[in-house]
Amino acid sequence: QLQLQESGPGLVKPSETLSLTCTVSGGSISSSYYYWGWIRQPPGKGLEWIGSIYYSGTTYHNPSLKSRVTISVDTSKNQFSLKLNSVTAADTAVYYCARLHSGSYPWVDNWGQGTLVTVSS
Amino acid sequence: EIVMTQSPATLSVSPGERATLSCRASQSVSSNLAWHQQKPGQAPRLLIYGASTRATGIPARFSGSGSGTEFTLTISSLQSEDFAVYYCQQYDNWPQTFGQGTKVEIK
Numbered sequence: 001q002l003q004l005q006e007s008g009p010g011l012v013k014p015s016e017t018l019s020l021t022c023t024v025s026g027g028s029i030s031s032s033y034y035y036w037g038w039i040r041q042p043p044g045k046g047l048e049w050i051g052s053i054y055y056s057g058t059t060y061h062n063p064s065l066k067s068r069v070t071i072s073v074d075t076s077k078n079q080f081s082l083k084l085n086s087v088t089a090a091d092t093a094v095y096y097c098a099r100l101h102s103g104s105y106p107w108v109d110n111w112g113q114g115t116l117v118t119v120s121s
Numbered sequence: 122e123i124v125m126t127q128s129p130a131t132l133s134v135s136p137g138e139r140a141t142l143s144c145r146a147s148q149s150v151s152s153n154l155a156w157h158q159q160k161p162g163q164a165p166r167l168l169i170y171g172a173s174t175r176a177t178g179i180p181a182r183f184s185g186s187g188s189g190t191e192f193t194l195t196i197s198s199l200q201s202e203d204f205a206v207y208y209c210q211q212y213d214n215w216p217q218t219f220g221q222g223t224k225v226e227i228k
Binding site: 047063096110111112114 | 157213215216218219220
């Protein structure tokens with residue numbers, strides 16, 4: 001059974017870089033059938049798409065986050081990662097990693113449990 | 122980006138009754154529309170994709186319909202475990218976008 005598990009610091013200082021890793025178990029991150037993505041949810045608010053990556057390294061980032069986002073994949077560890085730089089309090093959120101069923105229009109079919117990241121000094 | 126608008130924001134329903142949730146897209150998303158359920162303190166869970174196809178393990182009381190800009194999620198007979206927040210999501214265009222959610226609460 002597929003499992004996605006986020007890991008990383010729960011507290012990040014303003015202006016620093018948020019770094020999270022998603023470990024995939026029960027499936028291969030190198031499968032051509034899937035993309036892998038990051039989604040976040042500020043406390044008490046709705047869901048925001050951050051970006052996604054294919055095992056080959058092709059990525060898409062939400063333009064609203066401009067050039068602050070880097071998503072990468074490590075096939076040897078069956079992991080993918082998110083880096084968000086120059087964080088502010090507005091980046092405080094639960095961060096979810098997710099699997100997307102690939103195709104011309106990939107959809108989210110599995111979610112990680114989520115990890116809360118607070119931006120505060 | 123495509124804006125997804127859900128209505129109502131809150132729906133009060135008695136157990137066993139039918140619930141109808143709406144989602145509107147600011148431009149056509151064809152049938153590239155998913156519904157996710159989120160319970161308090163939990164991650165969302167995929168219910169419906171392709172506007173009307175139930176995900177694996179989802180009970181038949183959940184059904185989706187619509188295409189283009191208007192979509193509906195229907196829960197035919199609400200069970201206690203169905204009280205949650207429901208989000209629609211378009212995946213026709215990047216960035217994929219979500220509605221603000223409809224909370225289904227016990228009446």
